Amino acid sequence: MTANPLPSVQDSCYTRAMFLYHGSNVRVEAPRLIGQTRGLDFGAGFYTTSSEEQAARFSEIVVNRRKTGVATVSVYELDIAAAEQTLAVRRFANADAEWLDFVVENRLHAYQGKTYDLVIGAVANDTVMPTLQAYIAGFLTQEAALITLKASKLVDQFCFKTERAFSLLKFVRAYDRSTKS
Numbered sequence: 001m002t003a004n005p006l007p008s009v010q011d012s013c014y015t016r017a018m019f020l021y022h023g024s025n026v027r028v029e030a031p032r033l034i035g036q037t038r039g040l041d042f043g044a045g046f047y048t049t050s051s052e053e054q055a056a057r058f059s060e061i062v063v064n065r066r067k068t069g070v071a072t073v074s075v076y077e078l079d080i081a082a083a084e085q086t087l088a089v090r091r092f093a094n095a096d097a098e099w100l101d102f103v104v105e106n107r108l109h110a111y112q113g114k115t116y117d118l119v120i121g122a123v124a125n126d127t128v129m130p131t132l133q134a135y136i137a138g139f140l141t142q143e144a145a146l147i148t149l150k151a152s153k154l155v156d157q158f159c160f161k162t163e164r165a166f167s168l169l170k171f172v173r174a175y176d177r178s179t180k181s
Contacts, residue, residue: 097142123155
């Protein structure tokens with residue numbers, strides 16, 4: 001059972017050069033790896049999305065959470081074909097059982113599998129979190145969680161996990177969310 005397939009490299013929205021967006025409370029021209037104490041979908045890394053709207057929403061969340069800064073969207077360009085040829089990439093085409101297990105293991109800090117430079121797949125956003133939490137707590141079976149996820153409109157995320165991956169991410173610009181220019 002699969003949920004809302006994400007576009008593949010062959011799809012028109014993932015052409016050779018694509019734009020990715022990062023929402024934060026600051027402009028991020030030179031992404032870097034920082035230690036993470038909370039469990040994230042794909043583990044520690046620098047998270048972007050091909051959805052400008054998702055990044056903009058997240059920038060507001062970060063400002064509210066940190067109580068400082070300005071909701072800012074940083075824009076990058078990535079040659080996805082070059083990334084897939086030169087990096088260790090893990091791509092989840094769907095929010096399926098493999099994706100669910102990978103996300104749960106990372107959120108619980110229990111993932112001990114292969115190391116990747118770049119991980120691409122659906123984001124477990126606020127609408128998906130209750131399903132993940134119910135699955136982790138044992139209130140939902142994997143099958144029930146996947147059925148629930150199938151009904152969700154999922155946005156993608158690209159998690160850059162190494163300096164090698166950063167080398168392919170080119171900063172384009174950043175803008176204050178309130179003045180988008």
